[in-house]
Amino acid sequence: MKLTDLKTMDERLDLLDQTAANFLDRARKYDEAGSFPFENFAELKKINYSALAVPKEYGGLGISLYEMLKMQETIAQYDGSTALSIGWHMGITKHTGETNAWDRATYEAFAKDVLEKGTLLNNAATEPATGSPTRGGRPETVAKEIENGWIINGRKSFTTLAPILDYISVSASIDGTDKVGSFLVRRELEGVEVEETWDSIAMKATGSHDLVLNDVKLNKQDLLMYITPGDKAAQGWLLHIPACYLGIAKAAQKYAIDFATSYSPSSIKGTISEIPAVRQKIGEMELRVLESSTFLYSIAKKWDKGDEETRNAMKAELGAVKLSVVNKALEIVDLAMRIVGARSLSAKCPLQRYYRDVRAGLHNPPMDDMTIMGLAGSSIQKHT
The missing domain is CATH 1.20.140.10 (Butyryl-CoA Dehydrogenase, subunit A, domain 3)
Known part of the structure; x- marks a missing residue:
């Protein structure tokens, strides 16, 4: 049974609770080892959890914010690391689709992967030198425009879900300009690496390692939007x-x-x-x-x-x-x-x-x- 097959929020919450209950006994193991809970995400994928936040117009369930929070709270009662991690995918997927923040064709392709493959997305914005992007620092990660696209170089810290991400929205300063862009980076691209730096004593199983980008080549359309660091509307x-x-x-x-x-x-x-x-x-x-x-x-x-x-x-x-x-x-x-x-x-x-x-x-x-x-x-x- 998949969550997307169920008709009511209560039914979906019940199935999610049954699934997430398995996370409780594993939580100590992953916390002590500081390892990533691949099993948990495999089980969430099996019930199609990551697809719930995709808007209906793109084939998803388009759940309300209220329901998404209820589900996130349910997961957290069994394993906080898993809840916080998948919460970034759920929230960004929901927000991006509802606000049409990306080019429609780009989001449609992403949504199709989420629905069919359980693809996961997160932002990568924090950097060692600039700290939290909410403070407004200009990224040291740099995207340079070339004839047929972009070359991007840099390092991002606190990249939650790093061991299992498929898509990463990366903030980067655009070389030769005062602009900052958000770029869509696919995990399989050459030059995309994850350096296992996560040594926090809290949320140890979130896999929030460093994302390292070495001469990663992107297409023109991978520039998702221009952004102003620190300037965020209500979200x-x-x-x-x-x-x-x-x-x-x-x-x-x-x-x-x-x-x-x-x-x-x-x-x-x-x-x-x-x-x-x-x-x-x-x-x-x-x-x-x-x-x-x-x-x-x-x-x-x-x-x-x-x-x-x-x-x-x-x-x-x-x-x-x-x-x-x-x-x-x-x-x-x-x-x-x-x-x-x-x-x-x-x-x-x-x-x-x-x-x-x-x-x-x-x-x-x-x-x-x-x-x-x-x-x-x-x-x-x-x-x-």
Whole structure:
């Protein structure tokens, strides 16, 4: 059975949950080895998950942002690395198709590969010298125009999904001009290499290695668009990031409650879930989960229902969701670890992995300081 064969969101979520449940037992293995979970992606491919975000006009299911976030959260409850990784493909595929950001023929060819082969896409924009592209740095990767196309050279860091990507959208400065372009690079091209540099202690199984481009020859039409680094309109698809960290937080919450309702030291009658201090922490976790879920999905619904004008005005709100949900996820995991105690620091306990993984959310876009400045500007404009 494939997700694209099912008629309702609930049916699709149920099949995805059954599939992603297999990821839970593997998560520790991949985390400890720092290796890439090819098995997980093979199973997602089998149920045609990567095709859900392709718009209907290109043959996909064209799911709503709300549904995409629900699915991403579901995967994250079993393996955060897999969820964050596939979330980039899902979001970019959805956004690119809906906004007609690429030439139609280029997107049609890409969509066909996604539908038939489970092809995966991600952006490659961050560089060692320029840092996050959200800060507006000009790429050191350079594309030089030649008679029949382009030659591109450079290095990109944090290229999530690197071991399995088929298409990469690469930002590059255009030689001899002040322009920056986004170029479509296919993995099989000569000169495209992945250098295994990913040594983070968080999200270890995302395969976020360096992408190295050595005299890679592209066609004229592989220039997808001109871009302005750091100048981003409101992008609802980026909510896949807080959805992922909310899923991890819910996994931590479940583990802590299962522990609290089953652990009965000899010093007490019943389980520790009956101790007021423990119940306080359980209640605080639930409060944060409710706040995060309500905020995330109410904004997702607003995005789905909104027209272009409404969506363009949502940048501050989208950033606020990411900041709020990620920071509450950190608090939820911390509370879970306090409930479980010293055992939470055991290498065998998933809470220590959840703790490391949720901290990665602080470094996903948009950054907290930029969000706060955006909210300040929005508030001043609203009240003057």
